[in-house]
Amino acid sequence: MRRGWVFTLDAAIGMCALFLFLGIVILLKQGTSFERVSSFQLLSYQARDMVDFLSTVKAKEFDDTPTIRRLLQRGVLTEEDLQEKSLLDLIGSFWYGGNHSIAANITGEVLENFTSYCFSLQTENQTIYSNCNDTGKIIAVASCLASGYEVGKPVSGYIARAWATKVTKNTTKIIPFLPEGSGWTGRRFEVTKNFTLPENITIYDAKLYVSAHLGDSQENAEFEHLTVNGVEKKDEIVWLYLQEESWRETTAVYGYANVTEELRPGNNSIYVSIKTPNYHSHLHPGMRLVVTYSLTYDLYSSNRTVKKRFYFDNVVGRTGAWATLSFYIPEGAKNVSGRLHLNLKHVDDTRVWWWDTEDIRVYVNSDEPFYRDASSTWCYFFAEGGYYCVRDFAGESDRVLDFDITSELVNGTNVVSVYVNCYGDYHWGRRNATIYSSPLRDPNSSSYVEISYTLDKPPILYGEIDITKELIFGGDAENPKQFDFNLTERESEVSESFVHIAQGFSSMIRTYAWFDNESETLVFESPAVRAVPENVYIPPSIWGVGENHVKLEDVQPGGSLSSTNYILPWSSLEYTYKVKGIVGYGEVFNSSSLAIQDAIQRLLNQTGEIGLENVKYDTKAVHGIKWLWGPSLFKVLVWERG
Amino acid sequence: MWVKGQAVTYDFFVASAIFLLAVTLLLTYWYRASLEIEEWRVKNFALEKLVSSSQVWFKEGYPKGWNESNVVELGLASEGEINQTKVNAMVKMGYGKVASLLSLGTWDLCFEVRDRKGKLLFLFPEVNYLGKKDVYHIERIAVWNGSPVVIKTVLSR
Numbered sequence: 001m002r003r004g005w006v007f008t009l010d011a012a013i014g015m016c017a018l019f020l021f022l023g024i025v026i027l028l029k030q031g032t033s034f035e036r037v038s039s040f041q042l043l044s045y046q047a048r049d050m051v052d053f054l055s056t057v058k059a060k061e062f063d064d065t066p067t068i069r070r071l072l073q074r075g076v077l078t079e080e081d082l083q084e085k086s087l088l089d090l091i092g093s094f095w096y097g098g099n100h101s102i103a104a105n106i107t108g109e110v111l112e113n114f115t116s117y118c119f120s121l122q123t124e125n126q127t128i129y130s131n132c133n134d135t136g137k138i139i140a141v142a143s144c145l146a147s148g149y150e151v152g153k154p155v156s157g158y159i160a161r162a163w164a165t166k167v168t169k170n171t172t173k174i175i176p177f178l179p180e181g182s183g184w185t186g187r188r189f190e191v192t193k194n195f196t197l198p199e200n201i202t203i204y205d206a207k208l209y210v211s212a213h214l215g216d217s218q219e220n221a222e223f224e225h226l227t228v229n230g231v232e233k234k235d236e237i238v239w240l241y242l243q244e245e246s247w248r249e250t251t252a253v254y255g256y257a258n259v260t261e262e263l264r265p266g267n268n269s270i271y272v273s274i275k276t277p278n279y280h281s282h283l284h285p286g287m288r289l290v291v292t293y294s295l296t297y298d299l300y301s302s303n304r305t306v307k308k309r310f311y312f313d314n315v316v317g318r319t320g321a322w323a324t325l326s327f328y329i330p331e332g333a334k335n336v337s338g339r340l341h342l343n344l345k346h347v348d349d350t351r352v353w354w355w356d357t358e359d360i361r362v363y364v365n366s367d368e369p370f371y372r373d374a375s376s377t378w379c380y381f382f383a384e385g386g387y388y389c390v391r392d393f394a395g396e397s398d399r400v401l402d403f404d405i406t407s408e409l410v411n412g413t414n415v416v417s418v419y420v421n422c423y424g425d426y427h428w429g430r431r432n433a434t435i436y437s438s439p440l441r442d443p444n445s446s447s448y449v450e451i452s453y454t455l456d457k458p459p460i461l462y463g464e465i466d467i468t469k470e471l472i473f474g475g476d477a478e479n480p481k482q483f484d485f486n487l488t489e490r491e492s493e494v495s496e497s498f499v500h501i502a503q504g505f506s507s508m509i510r511t512y513a514w515f516d517n518e519s520e521t522l523v524f525e526s527p528a529v530r531a532v533p534e535n536v537y538i539p540p541s542i543w544g545v546g547e548n549h550v551k552l553e554d555v556q557p558g559g560s561l562s563s564t565n566y567i568l569p570w571s572s573l574e575y576t577y578k579v580k581g582i583v584g585y586g587e588v589f590n591s592s593s594l595a596i597q598d599a600i601q602r603l604l605n606q607t608g609e610i611g612l613e614n615v616k617y618d619t620k621a622v623h624g625i626k627w628l629w630g631p632s633l634f635k636v637l638v639w640e641r642g
Numbered sequence: 643m644w645v646k647g648q649a650v651t652y653d654f655f656v657a658s659a660i661f662l663l664a665v666t667l668l669l670t671y672w673y674r675a676s677l678e679i680e681e682w683r684v685k686n687f688a689l690e691k692l693v694s695s696s697q698v699w700f701k702e703g704y705p706k707g708w709n710e711s712n713v714v715e716l717g718l719a720s721e722g723e724i725n726q727t728k729v730n731a732m733v734k735m736g737y738g739k740v741a742s743l744l745s746l747g748t749w750d751l752c753f754e755v756r757d758r759k760g761k762l763l764f765l766f767p768e769v770n771y772l773g774k775k776d777v778y779h780i781e782r783i784a785v786w787n788g789s790p791v792v793i794k795t796v797l798s799r
Binding site: 013017020021041042045046049050052053056057058061113114115116 | 672
């Protein structure tokens with residue numbers, strides 16, 4: 001009992017001592033807490049002062065700091081900038097203009113002298129500048145919203161834009177002749193191409209490349225006529241390449257004639273007449289007219305819906321007629337449709353016994369015939385070394401054929417081959433089979449392919465000027481042949497591109513294109529033997545600014561490279577690029593005349609060698625261009641050094 | 643008999659020693675805690691006065707266009723900047739009235755204004771607080787005549 005009482009008294013004394021001790025500890029804790037509150041209060045005032053200071057004080061007050069002084073000397077900043085801009089405005093201008101290091105330097109040079117605390121200036125969760133690497137336990141934050149003017153620009157003044165309505169451009173037009181025939185064993189083969197050049201042009205240069213298969217030597221060439229608008233040019237051809245087949249007494253020839261004097265704006269006509277003593281005279285891939293001229297025209301906008309006709313040449317083959325027409329459908333084209341219209345004259349109607357035999361054969365992007373006028377290909381026997389299929393002649397007729405070829409079309413290069421009373425090297429006609437075409441006088445009765453399609457946007461928008469150039473491959477005749485070329489930044493917006501294939505003998509062609517070190521893209525492969533187009537469309541999306549590449553291969557039906565079918569150095573790349581003949585509002589100037597001068601100069605720089613015949617402009621006054629950057633949240637964080 | 647014998651036992655002396663030691667430690671701790679609490683109290687008061695005194699450079703006072711005869715609340719700013727007229731009025735009315743308006747008690751106040759290169763632009767009052775026992779200060783950044791300045795407010799006694 002007594003022991004228990006003593007124990008209780010001890011416990012009471014001990015508890016009192018403990019409570020006293022705990023009370024003192026709690027008081028001490030409160031003191032620490034108070035210290036923290038006081039510290040945060042001081043930091044908070046410091047952060048708020050810095051925000052107010054940055055957004056109030058003009059940058060002019062700090063024109064002696066190293067970074068601002070250097071910017072003034074270089075002309076990046078003007079005295080007006082410094083007088084008008086607050087420090088935060090200046091820092092924000094550089095930061096949001098992408099000059100982060102300048103913004104950081106200015107912040108450091110301005111704030112370092114004003115505080116001994118650690119601080120950091122941030123905007124949109126990015127640190128512009130911080131003078132300490134570590135962060136404190138207590139951080140005070142003050143913030144403000146700011147927006148500002150772009151550096152070097154007056155805050156009010158005049159802006160102007162300009163656009164050309166009429167321009168003069170130097171450009172190139174390439175008019176291809178189709179691979180086509182034929183004249184068998186000394187019989188005449190004739191081609192007439194009628195075409196139009198713009199009326200208001202000045203022709204600087206016109207070169208007619210000739211690619212044909214004819215007699216085996218100059219004496220025995222049987223090159224009868226090459227007339228341009230009635231002027232004989234046969235003897236002015238500069239022959240560049242001859243590849244003879246002596247056992248047939250025939251030659252693949254390539255040359256050119258300068259026809260600048262003979263060509264004229266408007267309608268033109270070129271006529272070719274050739275023969276060969278043996279075998280088969282015809283035109284090879286690579287025959288084309290290249291005209292460079294100056295054109296003055298009013299700028300326009302084209303339609304999204306495109307309808308085009310690709311006409312056949314007028315082909316008169318005295319041993320049947322054939323032609324390989326190539327045309328293109330651009331990448332991205334939708335709702336594509338196509339129609340093949342053939343007006344064939346003097347077609348032999350042949351028979352074997354009482355069976356009607358095939359006289360017309362049409363291919364569309366395939367090695368399987370799209371159309372045959374009869375299913376039988378019988379002959380009584382073969383004459384002339386096995387090349388000529390002997391049949392009965394049952395009469396002569398004109399045939400007008402019209403086909404919907406929509407289902408056969410592909411985006412890219414399309415090839416239509418038409419054979420009338422001939423299908424080499426198997427059957428050749430005896431009379432005057434004609435693929436009729438006279439697009440200038442009789443367009444609807446001519447032979448043509450008509451396509452239509454819709455694009456996502458018009459090929460030419462208002463203010464855009466299209467320039468076409470041709471680059472000759474050069475080098476040697478070889479197979480395969482690669483051509484490398486550079487596209488400049490100015491030529492970066494390519495809208496169309498083609499490779500013009502120049503060959504002597506040919507079989508089937510493969511065309512590859514690629515940019516820089518990217519993988520090769522096969523853009524075209526002949527669908528059938530002898531389906532070698534004069535030109536192949538290359539999607540512009542392949543090209544890029546820098547080095548680009550094209551490779552051509554002539555291959556046999558089995559896929560192996562042809563050993564004697566060369567790609568000639570006069571093959572070429574044709575590309576059309578767009579230049580904008582319009583410039584938007586530019587910098588702010590103190591007077592409207594200065595703003596207009598600037599807009600016109602920008603337009604001149606952009607259009608380069610294109611002549612601006614008629615330029616329009618407008619100007620307007622602007623004030624307080626606060627939207628140039630911001631509004632953005634700026635935060636100043638302050639904490640004690642560790 | 644048994645009470646005396648009980649009191650002089652070995653256990654009694656050990657317990658008494660422990661008790662006295664504990665009491666001594668407790669009293670020592672209590673003394674030091676009292677000093678610290680007093681120091682906190684002083685510091686609390688000083689910091690409160692320090693902050694409120696430094697704020698006079700950033701507020702307009704009452705009435706807004708006060709002068710030395712009608713001032714109720716001291717404030718030296720107008721429209722976000724230090725107002726030279728109000729600063730002149732503060733100097734004119736003297737330190738005693740300023741200390742009274744700010745309820746500084748036994749504390750002495752001093753304002754130092756320097757430009758960003760450290761050049762002294764303004765000192766009020768012209769006193770030397772070096773060597774004083776309790777000195778607290780705060781530095782604030784403000785704008786005076788369009789230029790940035792650092793205002794050091796010192797409280798001492």
